[in-house]
Amino acid sequence: MVQRASAVSQATEQTIFQCNYCHYTDYAPVINNIRDWEYGVTGSYDYYQCSHCEGVQLNPFPNLEDLKLAYDIDYHGYAEGQKRGLLFSALYAAKEKLFRRHMRKFVNPSSKVLDVGCGAGDFLDNMQSLGVSRLEGIDFSQEMIDKLNARGITGHCGTFPQFDAEFQSYDLISMNNYLEHTLTPVQELEKSFDLLRCGGHLVGEVPGFDSWERRLFGRYWGGNHVPRHTYQFNTDFLYKILQSAGYQDIQISHQLNTGHWALSVQNFLQRKAPDLKHNPAISSGRSRVYVPMLLLFIPINIFCVLMRKSGCIKFTAQKPLANSDHD
Template identity: 30%
Template sequence: MTPTTEAVAERRPAYLTELAQGTDRFHEPRRTDCPWCGSGRLRTRLRTTDLLQHKPGSFVVDQCRACSHSFQNPRLTPEGLAFYYRDFYDGLNAGHSARLLNAQHSARRSARRHRAAARTLLALIEPESWLDVATGQGHFPAAAKEVHPYTAFDGLDASAAVEEGRRAGRVEEAHRGTLTELAPALAGRYDALSMFHYLEHATDPREELKAARTVLRPGGHLLVEVPDPESRYAKLLGKWWVSYFQPQHLHLIPMDNLSRELERLGYTVVATDRREAHVPLDLTAGLALFLGHWLPSADAPWRSKAPTPLQRGLRTALTYAVVPLVAAAYAADQLLAPLAGRTRFSNAYRVVARRNTGGPGRDPRLTEA
């Protein structure tokens, strides 16, 4: 749904008042070392603007030459994160965000992906209780219930969406807040915990993994899915690679780094997968970001004035004109999906780890699909 002129106009004074103070204040001091391994050997991997909502500001992603961890540097402050998240998942641009994130997936296809992810644990454990972190309205638990009919699914989310999921019957209990805040109260309650494309948004991924270990019972399983910074699509598309997702993605963690960290924290990695984790959207989303950058600007409250009728008309005409290009990109994504999932073009990976009762270790049966 497109934001109305009235809704944009209502928000404009508040946004412009904030922006009058500049955007530098939204950033922490730049780091000179890697937050993952502490090395000072950094290189600039990406410089970009906000390609999602086109709010003012610029962002840098650095990469550690020692461990290959990539991270936003300088990182946004809590106030900066609040500013750039505002009106994205809800508010003005909720409909636009849903189209950007789900353009490739009908609800049925999304449910198929959810069920496939749930089956990952089926051969390892039949959990009595499962917590889905950043669950939103609980669509993953609803689909996973078809695979694990005897499992009680709960959801955790910082937004009110989790309450909607509970009211709709998709989750039994709704926990409102962050995992690190709520972990002590949920200690030892769950046999399984899932994090789908959540860890890259966290200010401190290690603390999230520690909190997950607190919540899990001994022998419980953690399922993590994140973007793969080693995907060849990242090189091919550059700043138009949607998984950079600036300014929201704060960390891009290579699979080996995440696996080693899980072992250090007292998990045993039992499975990894790139094939099923791949989502065929790179070309389509990359084209959408490119077009969104170059098309005449849409009306937004962070712009000093509304576009003229001529500018609105030109944007509408050009948007319709590029529909065949977007359709061709979509077809290419679907056609290449089987190949991409089996090669390093896969744009995401999945790790399943078991919470140890004692010290860390690595399961010799580790498999990668």
């Protein structure tokens, strides 16, 4: 098992909060004293909401090197499907089947697709199953990129802002569970806009910060995922930054996904573990209660989706055609 990372360095701590969106220094604390209940990265973190633009960000805020250290763990996002357990794999396969059906409206065999924050490459595997062959992924894990290249998919190791893709033109860019992990989400959306062909689409998913589950569990909410989740989004704010990047036909929907419910229960149960770094009850950030909780919370999550208070929100957005007028 990979040794879990150390704390975010003290150099990144902010004695005066400054919003990374609008640079104002007025804020309201939303959640305090959150810990990394999953992997044991040391430190205590808060979420602050800017009183001016209403953006929500982590405090203390990491730099890139600190953020990379927070993934130097047996991270679940880097786990291959066969290592997730039979029940989880069955649930995951059912979810992915529905996802592939949804994605058919955006791609065809000739589409060129980029997955940002590709991890183990699950999204790109789904695209292959739809007959798409021009596939690329980017992630800052060299191990994941090496595995991607070994499967015949073009992988780029690094961060998206550093990605040198001059003259590239993609039909689809994916940012599934990615924006909340970034240092500069607005700039990342602007770059995705620049790399898409006219009429191309951006698709993605983020935790729903305005969800009932977040309000219920507070510091134990699975969507906190500190210090890896640097930003949080509600539907209004997400729409605003997508629009500011130039996108149109923005669609945001609440999704059936009980992962944060299950993880919230796990976090609450593990809150008094004496050593979260070496917690024998946790493997790849997940305990034995996680998968049964995925099933248990399906009924309440359906109700949350209907009320638009789910902890998982998906978005699609389109780059306008060349002759379209847009703000």
